[in-house]
Amino acid sequence: MSKPSVLFVCVHNAGRSQMAAGWLRHLAGDRVEVRSAGSEPGDRINPAAVEAMAEVGIDITGQTPKKLEWETAESSDVIITMGCGDACPIFPGKRYEDWKLEDPAGKGVESVRPIRDEIRSRVEKLLAELG
Numbered sequence: 001m002s003k004p005s006v007l008f009v010c011v012h013n014a015g016r017s018q019m020a021a022g023w024l025r026h027l028a029g030d031r032v033e034v035r036s037a038g039s040e041p042g043d044r045i046n047p048a049a050v051e052a053m054a055e056v057g058i059d060i061t062g063q064t065p066k067k068l069e070w071e072t073a074e075s076s077d078v079i080i081t082m083g084c085g086d087a088c089p090i091f092p093g094k095r096y097e098d099w100k101l102e103d104p105a106g107k108g109v110e111s112v113r114p115i116r117d118e119i120r121s122r123v124e125k126l127l128a129e130l131g
Contacts, residue, residue, distance in 0.1 A: 004130050005033035007076035009088050013038025013065035015046040015104040016082040019116055022053050022060040023123040032130065035072055039084050041065035049104055052112040056120075078126070097126075 006024060008017035013036055021036040028034070042065045053060050068088075073079060078095045081088040083103055090096070099122055104112045 003031055003033055004077045005035060005075065006078045006080065006126070006130075007073060008034075008036040008080050008082065009038065009068055009073075009084060010082040010103075011039050011084045012042035012105065013068075014042035014044065015049045015112075016099075016101050016115065016119065018045050018060050018063055018065075019049050019053055019104075020080065020082070020099075020119050020123055021063070022058045023120050024127070026058050027123060028127055032127070035076060036063070037066045037068035037072060039068055039088060041067050046104055046112075048107055048109045048112040049116070051109045052104075052116040055109075055113070056116070078130070080126070 008020040010017040017036040017038065021034050024032060024034045045060060045063055045065065050061055073091050076094065079091065081098045082101050101118060102115050104115050
């Protein structure tokens, strides 16, 4: 069986989806193909998200916000949206989850830590469900 692919989508692909992708890469290793994208990608990753992830030993500095491409979504097994509402496309036959998470944009690292930790617990649950 090929490994499952998980796509994390938020508006700017600069905070929540990048942290989620960082956690999944860290926790799953090469068992899962990890993707992230944004409906309106930002210029760079949120520095507070980078700092919060660095505190737990995960480096996301090499990532850049990416535009959500139709092909990427279509070829993903699981699509997890985070606060992009109607901007997130719907693809029939995919497993969808919408994670209601506070947006870390414009917040300091103190405010981003609880979001980071909430994302970790959701990623761990997702990983358990993927087997």
